[in-house]
Amino acid sequence: MAEKKVTAPLPGLVKKILANAGQKVGAKDAVIVIEAMKMENKIPAKSAGTVKEVFISEGQNVKAGDKLFTIEAE
Amino acid sequence: MTSDALMTIFQGILSGFAGLTWQYAVMICIGLLLLWLGIKHEFEPLLLVPIGFGCILANLPLAGMMEPHGLLRQFYDAGVITEVFPCLIFLGIGAMTDFTPLLANPRVFLLGGAGQFGIFVTLLLALALGFDRLEAVCVGVIGACDGPTSIYVTTQFAPQLLGPISVAAYSYMSLVPLIQPPLMRLCTTKKERTMLMAYTEQKPISQTVRTIFPVAVTIITVLIAPMGAPLMGTLMLGNFLRECGVVDRLNKTAQNEICNIVTLLLGLSVGATMNGEIFLTTKTLLIFILGAIAISGDTIAGVYLAKLMNLFCKEKINPLIGSAGISAFPMAARVSHKVGQEENEDNYLIMHAMGVNTGGQIGSVLAASVMLAVLHAMGYI
Numbered sequence: 001m002a003e004k005k006v007t008a009p010l011p012g013l014v015k016k017i018l019a020n021a022g023q024k025v026g027a028k029d030a031v032i033v034i035e036a037m038k039m040e041n042k043i044p045a046k047s048a049g050t051v052k053e054v055f056i057s058e059g060q061n062v063k064a065g066d067k068l069f070t071i072e073a074e
Numbered sequence: 075m076t077s078d079a080l081m082t083i084f085q086g087i088l089s090g091f092a093g094l095t096w097q098y099a100v101m102i103c104i105g106l107l108l109l110w111l112g113i114k115h116e117f118e119p120l121l122l123v124p125i126g127f128g129c130i131l132a133n134l135p136l137a138g139m140m141e142p143h144g145l146l147r148q149f150y151d152a153g154v155i156t157e158v159f160p161c162l163i164f165l166g167i168g169a170m171t172d173f174t175p176l177l178a179n180p181r182v183f184l185l186g187g188a189g190q191f192g193i194f195v196t197l198l199l200a201l202a203l204g205f206d207r208l209e210a211v212c213v214g215v216i217g218a219c220d221g222p223t224s225i226y227v228t229t230q231f232a233p234q235l236l237g238p239i240s241v242a243a244y245s246y247m248s249l250v251p252l253i254q255p256p257l258m259r260l261c262t263t264k265k266e267r268t269m270l271m272a273y274t275e276q277k278p279i280s281q282t283v284r285t286i287f288p289v290a291v292t293i294i295t296v297l298i299a300p301m302g303a304p305l306m307g308t309l310m311l312g313n314f315l316r317e318c319g320v321v322d323r324l325n326k327t328a329q330n331e332i333c334n335i336v337t338l339l340l341g342l343s344v345g346a347t348m349n350g351e352i353f354l355t356t357k358t359l360l361i362f363i364l365g366a367i368a369i370s371g372d373t374i375a376g377v378y379l380a381k382l383m384n385l386f387c388k389e390k391i392n393p394l395i396g397s398a399g400i401s402a403f404p405m406a407a408r409v410s411h412k413v414g415q416e417e418n419e420d421n422y423l424i425m426h427a428m429g430v431n432t433g434g435q436i437g438s439v440l441a442a443s444v445m446l447a448v449l450h451a452m453g454y455i
Contacts, residue, residue: 010273010422037172037428039408044419064273 128345166333168312186433189399302443
């Protein structure tokens, strides 16, 4: 059981949170949608497992490198 | 009622049909095709819907929409001939454009310059194919990949070609997502396409810088190329309204109401210029072919300049963003981003590509203005 941290790959606005803490996700599943330049970018979980913690909320601005969520990988 | 009178009434009712020449019929079909592309495929619907409808209206015999005092002629004379419409569109585009990605990474402005390469190639090709000088300039400007700029230049120097040139310019803008990706793949290696570009080292751009930028660009570029002042001036005025922070109402009006109203009227007027006798000639066909060459040239030049910059720069650029140097804002930037993601899902090129794309926006106006300045100096205009 390894905990993996996912950071924002680009600056933008958190548009939607698709999976909350405790939810099971696949590696390709989008967890968060960041809007940058009117374009929605889905941020995938990258590893299959359970969302441990989400550090941001909808409507929040993030910078590149900000911590978004952690995944407890299976 | 006598049978003679009945005949006269019938003739009166049917005269429109009698006047329907094959040119009119073909142009009406083209109008329907534009509507279909706009509605069914959502190719630039905001432009193609009014253009298509304008084309149909102007090609209905005896309706006289484009005759002197006809309704569409009034719109055309008031806004297109005077160049008021393209400039007002630029006001809106300026207000919608966020130049921050360009300011954060100013060197990508060079790529916006390379994206204008196609203009000059096409200009030479058009001359070789026998277009006269001023017509060739207008055909070349399709390579700016920017509707208002093409309309502005063509109205001044070859108004008879306004229909084909503006329709070519707008059609190719909407085809950018189809034309560019194969060329981008052809000109790059897998390793180049999967290259990641970080955002972390970028410093935030202060409001002061963002406010000064449009004013500085206006003064410098208009001193270089005075004839481009109406386009550059309105583009930068729009951006100034956005960034200065105290006229939010004007900013919103420029972005929404003004831009929407003018888009409708400009689209209708442009559609109305699609007159069968001028449009259905081999010249139009040549203009469409040259337009495709212009946009391909822009794309390839942008990608290769990015590769060239990588030879000298420490911080590498993913060459896929080079293609965003053609104007076509913001589609071109999105195309770069999408191709990048297809190659490597960790690749988020959008902000970098937007920097190039906004640079291309300024670059295309500047290129057109410089060309006008050169022609003026040579005594052609």
